[in-house]
Amino acid sequence: MGTAANPSLPLGNGMASHRRRLGARGILELVGIYAALFLVLLETIYPLLWVLFGSLKTKQEMLSNIWGPPSSLVFQNYVDAWRIAGMGSRIVSSVFVTGSALIILVVVATPCAYALARLRFPGRGLVLAVAVAAMLVPPQVMAIPLFMVARDLGLINNRLGIAFVYAATSLPLSVFILRSFFVTLPADLEDAARVDGASRLAILIHIMLPLIRPGVALILIFGFIEIWNDFFLAFLLLRDPSVQTIPLGLVSFFQQYDSLWTLYFAALTITTLPVIVVFVAMQRQFIAGLTAGAVKG
Amino acid sequence: MSTRPQEAAPSTSRFGRFASGDGAVAFVMILPAAILFCLFYLWPFVNGFWLSLHNWDGFSDPTWAGLSNYQRLAHDRIFLGALRNNLIFVVAVVVLKNVLGLGLALLLDRALVGRTFFRAAAFIPVTMSFVAVGLLWSWIYNPVFGLLNGALDLFGLSGLKQSWLGDANIALYSIIVVDVWKWLGFHAVIYLAGLQTIPSELYESAKMDGAGPIQRFWHVTLPMMMPIVFINTILGLSGAFVRNFDIVYVLTKGGPNHATEVVLTYMMSKAFQDGAMSYAAAIGYVLFLIVGLASVALLALMRRQRLDV
Numbered sequence: 001m002g003t004a005a006n007p008s009l010p011l012g013n014g015m016a017s018h019r020r021r022l023g024a025r026g027i028l029e030l031v032g033i034y035a036a037l038f039l040v041l042l043e044t045i046y047p048l049l050w051v052l053f054g055s056l057k058t059k060q061e062m063l064s065n066i067w068g069p070p071s072s073l074v075f076q077n078y079v080d081a082w083r084i085a086g087m088g089s090r091i092v093s094s095v096f097v098t099g100s101a102l103i104i105l106v107v108v109a110t111p112c113a114y115a116l117a118r119l120r121f122p123g124r125g126l127v128l129a130v131a132v133a134a135m136l137v138p139p140q141v142m143a144i145p146l147f148m149v150a151r152d153l154g155l156i157n158n159r160l161g162i163a164f165v166y167a168a169t170s171l172p173l174s175v176f177i178l179r180s181f182f183v184t185l186p187a188d189l190e191d192a193a194r195v196d197g198a199s200r201l202a203i204l205i206h207i208m209l210p211l212i213r214p215g216v217a218l219i220l221i222f223g224f225i226e227i228w229n230d231f232f233l234a235f236l237l238l239r240d241p242s243v244q245t246i247p248l249g250l251v252s253f254f255q256q257y258d259s260l261w262t263l264y265f266a267a268l269t270i271t272t273l274p275v276i277v278v279f280v281a282m283q284r285q286f287i288a289g290l291t292a293g294a295v296k297g
Numbered sequence: 298m299s300t301r302p303q304e305a306a307p308s309t310s311r312f313g314r315f316a317s318g319d320g321a322v323a324f325v326m327i328l329p330a331a332i333l334f335c336l337f338y339l340w341p342f343v344n345g346f347w348l349s350l351h352n353w354d355g356f357s358d359p360t361w362a363g364l365s366n367y368q369r370l371a372h373d374r375i376f377l378g379a380l381r382n383n384l385i386f387v388v389a390v391v392v393l394k395n396v397l398g399l400g401l402a403l404l405l406d407r408a409l410v411g412r413t414f415f416r417a418a419a420f421i422p423v424t425m426s427f428v429a430v431g432l433l434w435s436w437i438y439n440p441v442f443g444l445l446n447g448a449l450d451l452f453g454l455s456g457l458k459q460s461w462l463g464d465a466n467i468a469l470y471s472i473i474v475v476d477v478w479k480w481l482g483f484h485a486v487i488y489l490a491g492l493q494t495i496p497s498e499l500y501e502s503a504k505m506d507g508a509g510p511i512q513r514f515w516h517v518t519l520p521m522m523m524p525i526v527f528i529n530t531i532l533g534l535s536g537a538f539v540r541n542f543d544i545v546y547v548l549t550k551g552g553p554n555h556a557t558e559v560v561l562t563y564m565m566s567k568a569f570q571d572g573a574m575s576y577a578a579a580i581g582y583v584l585f586l587i588v589g590l591a592s593v594a595l596l597a598l599m600r601r602q603r604l605d606v
Contacts, residue, residue, distance in 0.1 A: 033407050037415050040401060044418055044482070047433055050444060054436075066447045104333075112330035119319035119326075127327060134338055136592050140539040140561060141585040144568050144578040145345035146337065148355070153336075168337035171330060200322045229426030231543040232561075247428040251547060254432060261442070264432070272429045279424045283417045290483075291490035 048272075055081075055265035062261055074262070081266035084257070089242065090249035093159060097234075097245055098227045100163035105170050105223055106216060113178035114204050118190065128179075134172035140232060147236050157240040165237065166227045174219040181215030182208065218289045228275070246271050349579035354572045366579035376580065379551075379558040382469055386476075386559060387537040393477045394533050395526060398484030403518075405485065406492045416489065419482035427479070427540070431547030434475040438462050438548075462549050465556035472548055472557055476541065484529050491525035492518070527599050534595065538588045560584045 054062055055077055056070040065071070082088065115121070116128055139146065146165065147156075155161025185208065193203050209216075231247040238244050241252065250271060254264055279286060349366050353359035370376050401419060405412055422430060437444045438461035446458045461471040495518065503513050542561040545551060551558035551566070560580060568577035 030407075030409070033404055036404050037408060037411075040404070041415060041418050043478070044422055047437060047444065048421070051433060051436075063442050066442050066444070067451075108329045108333055111326035115319075115323040115326040119323040121320040121323040124323070127331075130334075134334070136535075136589055137338075137342060137585060138535060138539040138588060139338070140542065141581045141588065142341040142345045143561075144564065144574055144581055145341035145348055147568070148344065148348070148574070149337065149341050164333065165337050168333045171334055171338070175330065200319075200326075204326075225424060229428070231426065231428050231546075235546075236565075247426050247543075250428050250432065261436075264436075268429055268432055272425055275424050276421055279421065280417060283420070284413075287416065287420065287486055291487060 048276075051265050051268055051272075054262060055269045057262055059262050077262045077266040078270065081263040081270065084260075084263065085249060085253040085267050086241075087246075087249065087267065087270060090244060090246045093238075093243055094228060094245040097159050097163050097166070098224060100160055101166035101170075101227050102220055102223050104163060104167040105174055105219065108167060109171055109174040109178055109219065110209065110216070111201075111204060113175045114182050114208060116175065117179045117182035118208075119200075131172045131175050135176065139169040143232070143236055146233075150237050156237055157243050159238070159243050162234065162237045165233060166223075166230070169233070170219070170223050170226065174223070177219055178212065178215050181212040185211055214289070217285070221286060221289060345578045345581055348575050349582050351575050353575040355574040359575070362575065366576050367583070369576070370579060370583060375555050375558060376560075376563060378555055379560050379563040382557060383538065383541070383559045385469060386473060386541060387534065389470075389473045390476050390480075390537045391530055391533040393473070394480055394484045395529055397477065397481055398529060399488050399522070399526075401481060401485035402488030402492055403514075405489050416482075416486060419485055421482070422479045423483045425479070427543035428547055430475060430479045431544045434471075434478070435462070435548055438471060463553060465553050468549055468553065468557045472541075472545060475548065476537070476544055479544075480533070480536075484533065487529055487532075488522070488525055491522055495521045523602070527595070531592065531595055534591055535588060538584065538591070 050067075053069050056073045056075070057065070058074055061071060112127075116124060116131075150156055150161060150165065153161070155165070189207055189211075190203055193207055198206075229247060230245075231251070234245050234248050238248060241249075244252070250267060253267060257263075348359075350362060350364070351359040352362040352366075405416055405419075408415060425433075436442075440446060440458075440460055440463075443461075445461060449455060449457050459467060462468050499517050499521070500513060503517050508516060539561065541559050542565065545557055545559050545562050546565075549557045551562040561584070564577045564580040564584070567573045567580065
């Protein structure tokens with residue numbers, strides 16, 4: 001604990017001293033650094049551009065012009081990919097599953113985290129210990145019994161059912177993160193409201209929740225990436241094509257048809273681009289939340 | 298860590314105290330989480346162990362099998378191969394993500410202009426699904442129009458062209474590259490945040506003592522970064538054991554001839570192709586034991602090094 005990121009201070013000093021002494025050697029060093037960074041940029045971004053280019057080529061051009069941008073834009077690829085891969089219903093499934101899971105997660109994890117942080121009751125230590133221990137048990141290792149439980153409860157091919165499973169698998173970490181946010185809030189706030197006769201639930205909803213919004217945002221961001229992108233649990237529990245999410249739909253599209261390359265590229269662009277755009281738009285908050293969580297521990 | 302003052306008038310009985318204090322409220326607040334957790338976490342966890350001690354195809358009556366599933370596993374060559382592949386995968390990706398992640402973070406830390414831009418670009422693959430990343434790389438590795446063989450042609454290195462996913466000797470390493478590609482930005486961002494907490498006075502005084510850049514790295518940067526190295530190792534370790542199903546399934550399905558089989562792909566094929574549910578459950582339990590032991594060992598090591606993170 002304790003070494004919270006304080007990016008402005010040491011960084012500012014380092015930069016200033018660096019700039020003062022920028023001789024010929026310094027410039028050479030800087031050129032090297034930027035050359036290396038552009039290489040990294042190339043290996044991350046070019047493959048994605050390549051997919052975007054490919055999605056707009058004809059199949060012949062795909063093979064004759066591997067590297068460059070398309071000579072003319074074939075938007076028909078997108079229309080065909082959308083139709084053949086059944087993207088519409090997959091997107092609906094993904095939105096429904098991810099949305100439901102995140103709502104369940106927040107509704108269930110918040111009061112639990114609050115109770116663990118602020119209430120005194122017998123068994124609190126045990127509940128906390130179970131939450132920590134559960135973080136050491138990745139849900140993937142119990143996929144088979146999880147499948148059995150879901151089958152016995154009639155939750156196979158049930159989108160709301162898998163939303164509950166996703167919420168459960170994200171629960172231990174989320175409770176732990178939210179608890180650490182609740183712990184930092186001052187006690188006076190709550191005591192004043194209690195003197196006024198407010199119930200615990202009213203305090204939680206009206207006073208505490210607005211104050212831990214960054215914590216909720218953090219578990220929503222992590223939960224979204226995890227659930228929206230998940231293949232494994234969806235593969236396990238959603239077997240019927242009519243309820244499958246985007247990652248399952250992509251895989252079955254590729255396995256079903258042989259070498260519709262340009263359509264594959266279009267399908268991948270349709271599913272990947274929106275997430276990248278959202279990330280780029282929100283990247284500051286995103287990375288700030290991530291590093292605060294990890295560096296503080 | 299209750300910050301609320303003790304309430305007056307304590308009841309005498311245990312239940313009385315429970316009900317009059319926060320016990321009842323806490324119970325109601327924890328109940329939904331407890332139900333969800335018991336149903337989809339604790340119950341499968343316990344049930345999985347029970348299942349692994351039986352023989353069951355999932356439909357007929359289960360019969361008691363004792364530890365025979367585990368004994369069979371110890372002699373299952375495909376399983377042992379998958380375990381070996383899994384360990385190679387874990388060690389390789391954890392080492393590569395740490396070394397390259399720290400390297401990239403050092404570059405980003407030195408970039409005066411455009412740091413945010415390069416950081417965002419490096420992070421983009423993290424936001425993509427394993428399926429999307431896997432499909433993308435299956436085309437990069439494609440022998441007909443793939444970027445990798447194309448690039449080798451371009452630089453006159455056609456002799457190095459390979460069937461990247463088809464050759465049993467290199468397919469596993471091709472998959473490792475994909476996993477490192479996806480996660481590099483994630484680890485670099487965490488390292489970068491760590492680098493920025495190192496006080497610049499330490500570098501200044503090291504410089505005054507005549508330490509060159511390489512010495513400064515070994516004697517200032519690296520020791521100060523050890524807590525972050527542990528965080529990155531823990532994050533990478535648990536992920537590498539259990540988050541390889543998607544990528545392996547999409548790229549090779551464990552082939553050619555089990556050369557890229559990992560524990561989870563083998564578990565799933567045993568369960569859903571062979572119907573050996575209890576055998577697959579035992580595989581899951583063995584994986585759990587390995588992940589658990591590795592995590593506990595790492596945490597113990599961390600505590601011994603007094604790395605309070």
